[in-house]
Amino acid sequence: MMHVYTLLFVIWTSPVALGYSNGLVSGSCGTMVPNHSAQPQTATSPYTVTVDRSSYQAGDTITVTLQGQSTTFMGFLLQAQEVGGSQPVGTFSVTDGQAQLLSCSGTTSSAVSHTSASSKSSVKVLWRAPASESYKDIVFRTTFVQSKRVFWVQVNSATVSYTGSQPATPVPTVSYSFISSASCGYSKLCVSQPSNCDPATSGSCNFISVLASSTNSTFNVEISGQASGYVAVGFSDDQYMGNDDIYICVDSGSGSVQVQHAYSTGTVTPNILPQGNISITKTSMTGGIISCSFTSQNTISTQPRSAASALSYYLLFASGQASGGSIQFHTTTFSSSQKVDLTSPQLLLSGSSEPPIVKAHGALMLISWMTTGSIGMLIARYLKAATKGKRCCNKDFWFLAHVTLMSLSVIATSIAFILIFSYARDWSGGAHPVLGCIVMILALIQPMAAAFRCTPGHKWRFVFNWAHALNALVIKILAVAAIFTGLGLIDTTDSRWLQKVMGGFFAWEVLSFLLYELNVRLCAKDKTEPGSDSKSTEVIFLIIFVLGNVTFLVALLCGIGQS
Numbered sequence: 001m002m003h004v005y006t007l008l009f010v011i012w013t014s015p016v017a018l019g020y021s022n023g024l025v026s027g028s029c030g031t032m033v034p035n036h037s038a039q040p041q042t043a044t045s046p047y048t049v050t051v052d053r054s055s056y057q058a059g060d061t062i063t064v065t066l067q068g069q070s071t072t073f074m075g076f077l078l079q080a081q082e083v084g085g086s087q088p089v090g091t092f093s094v095t096d097g098q099a100q101l102l103s104c105s106g107t108t109s110s111a112v113s114h115t116s117a118s119s120k121s122s123v124k125v126l127w128r129a130p131a132s133e134s135y136k137d138i139v140f141r142t143t144f145v146q147s148k149r150v151f152w153v154q155v156n157s158a159t160v161s162y163t164g165s166q167p168a169t170p171v172p173t174v175s176y177s178f179i180s181s182a183s184c185g186y187s188k189l190c191v192s193q194p195s196n197c198d199p200a201t202s203g204s205c206n207f208i209s210v211l212a213s214s215t216n217s218t219f220n221v222e223i224s225g226q227a228s229g230y231v232a233v234g235f236s237d238d239q240y241m242g243n244d245d246i247y248i249c250v251d252s253g254s255g256s257v258q259v260q261h262a263y264s265t266g267t268v269t270p271n272i273l274p275q276g277n278i279s280i281t282k283t284s285m286t287g288g289i290i291s292c293s294f295t296s297q298n299t300i301s302t303q304p305r306s307a308a309s310a311l312s313y314y315l316l317f318a319s320g321q322a323s324g325g326s327i328q329f330h331t332t333t334f335s336s337s338q339k340v341d342l343t344s345p346q347l348l349l350s351g352s353s354e355p356p357i358v359k360a361h362g363a364l365m366l367i368s369w370m371t372t373g374s375i376g377m378l379i380a381r382y383l384k385a386a387t388k389g390k391r392c393c394n395k396d397f398w399f400l401a402h403v404t405l406m407s408l409s410v411i412a413t414s415i416a417f418i419l420i421f422s423y424a425r426d427w428s429g430g431a432h433p434v435l436g437c438i439v440m441i442l443a444l445i446q447p448m449a450a451a452f453r454c455t456p457g458h459k460w461r462f463v464f465n466w467a468h469a470l471n472a473l474v475i476k477i478l479a480v481a482a483i484f485t486g487l488g489l490i491d492t493t494d495s496r497w498l499q500k501v502m503g504g505f506f507a508w509e510v511l512s513f514l515l516y517e518l519n520v521r522l523c524a525k526d527k528t529e530p531g532s533d534s535k536s537t538e539v540i541f542l543i544i545f546v547l548g549n550v551t552f553l554v555a556l557l558c559g560i561g562q563s
Contacts, residue, residue: 025077025113029104030086031153032077032141038149046071047144049078049157056138056160062127063196064140064157072119075145078112079104080127082136083159089138093126093185093347095195097338126185126196126347135162176203177224177291178282184209185347188220191315193334196347199224203289206332208233208315212342217297219342223249224291225332229322231290232330234264235313235342237302239335240355242266244316245300249283249292253324257283259294260325263301267423269327290319312339315348357423362486362560364416365436368409369479371553374509375546376405377472382516383538410443432489435482442475480506490560498559505552512545 028034052063066076079088088110092101098120102111112125127140140157180200184190188211197205204226210233212219225231230250237243246262248270259280262270277297284291302313318330336348380402390397417440420433446468453464484502491498519537 024102025075026102026104026111028077028143029079029088029102029111032079032143033153034075034077034143034145034151036145036148036151038151040151040153045144045152045155046146047073047142047152047155049140049142049155051140051157051160054158054160055163056129057163058129058135059131060129061196062129062160064125064127066120066123066125066142066144068121071146072121073144073146074117074119075114075151076112076120076123077102077143078125078140079110079142080138080140083139085136090127090129093128095124095126095347098123099125137161175200176205176287176289177207178284179207179209179222179224179291179293181207181209183345185345187211187345188222189340189342189344189346189348191317191334191336191348193317199289199291203287206231206317206319206334208317210315210342211345212311217299218295219300220293220295221247222291222293223247223317224289225317225319226288227290227319227321227332228288229320230327231292231319232262232317232327234316234318235300235302236316236335237313237339239314239316241316243302244270245302246270247294247296248327249290250322250325250327251285251290253322255285257285257290257292258325259283259292261296261298311342313342314339355423357419358490359560361416361420361423362483362490363557364412364419365479365486366483366553366556366560368412368416369439369476370483370505370509371549372405372412373409373476373479374549376402376409377476378513378516378542378545379405381513382520383542407447410447413440413443432482432485435478435485439475439479439482442471442478446471446475487556487560498556501552501555501559505549505556508548508552512541512548516541 025034033040046069048067048069050065050067052065053060056062064078066073066078078092080090080092081087082089088104088107091107091109092112093109094101094112098115098118099112100115101109102113103109104111114120114123129135138160140160141154142157143151143153144155145151177199181190181192181196181198182200188209190207190209192199192205192207194205197207199205199207206225207223209222210219221233223231223233228251230248232246232248232250234241234244234246236245241264244264246264248260248262249257250260252258259275259278261273261275261278263273264270279295281293281295282291283293300313315336317332317334319332320330321328338348340346340348379398383401384396384398392400417436420436449464449468449471453468454461484499487498487502488496516538519541
């Protein structure tokens with residue numbers, strides 16, 4: 001009989017126990033204390049709750065960030081409450097898969113909790129003040145769970161003051177688009193760049209919203225963005241162009257906007273399909289902003305001639321120029337940061353990512369002309385004396401090192417050139433591809449000219465030496481310019497830190513070459529053969545140069561990988 005009672009107790013309590021890890025903790029809404037059979041921690045919490053504004057008005061949206069200062073957390077429960085009160089205020093929407101909405105005190109979406117017990121260092125959610133209600137100052141209260149027996153209850157944010165309702169006579173604002181982000185997370189799925197921007201109030205907001213029925217038979221789409229020819233949305237199985245179902249809002253050439261249905265087979269112009277069952281709600285093209293809203297009953301397909309069975313896709317945005325209703329290569333792109341269910345209203349973060357082939361191109365060019373090429377040039381110019389008398393395969397050691405490093409640079413440049421043109425197949429990108437082509441041509445001239453150079457004692461040898469050195473200098477300058485412009489194409493951060501690091505990298509090389517040149521001049525002034533001390537100095541300079549070079553290189557390679 002005791003075994004029966006034990007079994008019944010396990011069956012009765014198991015749903016509660018299992019529910020904790022997936023965040024279904026509505027039973028803890030009142031006290032915000034998890035049912036973990038342990039007491040809350042009394043020491044200072046290692047976690048913080050921060051907000052992006054110190055006051056609010058009716059209908060305002062506030063970004064709330066939960067963050068661990070020195071350790072991660074497994075679970076959490078977040079509510080907005082009036083100062084001195086305990087009832088939840090307002091509603092939340094989530095922006096990533098680490099958080100889910102809960103109903104507390106009978107109010108839908110009035111709390112947020114975790115979706116799994118995985119370790120988290122930071123979670124961001126959005127809170128919206130109700131449109132009409134009696135308002136007071138509020139505070140965001142959070143319970144953080146580090147482990148089953150270690151948790152902190154009601155960790156508070158700074159107080160957010162209520163500053164009154166919206167003015168009775170609002171300040172006139174410019175309306176950029178008839179499309180708005182007001183219902184994002186509630187009645188439609190949205191992704192934009194910049195994140196959380198509103199196309200109705202921002203002229204620089206590129207925006208997509210979608211909401212599909214559960215049967216995948218009907219879905220509503222809104223697209224808005226700053227463009228001179230078209231804006232488009234793609235439904236894709238990945239974050240890259242190719243095998244995507246696309247809808248394009250394009251300038252027809254007569255001042256009106258057409259909605260086109262298309263399918264992409266790669267990085268070339270998409271194939272225009274019959275429009276199918278599309279009902280256009282509204283379109284506009286004013287002030288450089290193209291907007292359109294429509295309903296489609298076409299089946300989404302991300303494979304040739306086959307309909308996808310799932311409702312989860314990455315959302316891709318693209319915009320660019322058009323001519324006579326035909327789109328040209330895109331100038332602006334981004335994608336959703338994750339694959340999303342089109343039937344689930346939510347607010348997504350944009351997470352555009354460069355294709356691996358583009359990253360490989362950038363990495364190879366960076367290694368070629370900022371590391372192997374630089375070291376090869378430095379050795380040929382300044383390390384001959386330090387390696388004097390040292391030979392291998394009947395060749396001077398400095399010569400073998402120079403030829404090896406420069407050959408690697410030319411080979412890597414050729415591979416990078418082939419990769420990017422096999423991907424892009426055009427000259428888009430401004431000055432960057434032009435500079436890259438010139439670097440490629442001059443880089444190939446170097447070894448070909450060296451293969452036909454005259455002997456060291458020939459009277460015209462100095463012509464080759466000067467031409468070889470001058471061509472190398474031109475290649476270096478153009479390669480640095482190409483790298484700067486290339487990093488500008490992939491670095492979308494506000495600080496533009498990749499280009500700043502590249503600036504430091506170039507300054508480091510210039511400083512190193514100047515120090516070597518100064519050392520050479522001092523030795524020449526003494527009119528003596530470089531001694532062991534001078535050779536040691538040159539070797540030490542080389543070691544320091546390589547260490548600094550590799551440090552900058554690794555930083556930039558990491559940045560390219562994350563771009």
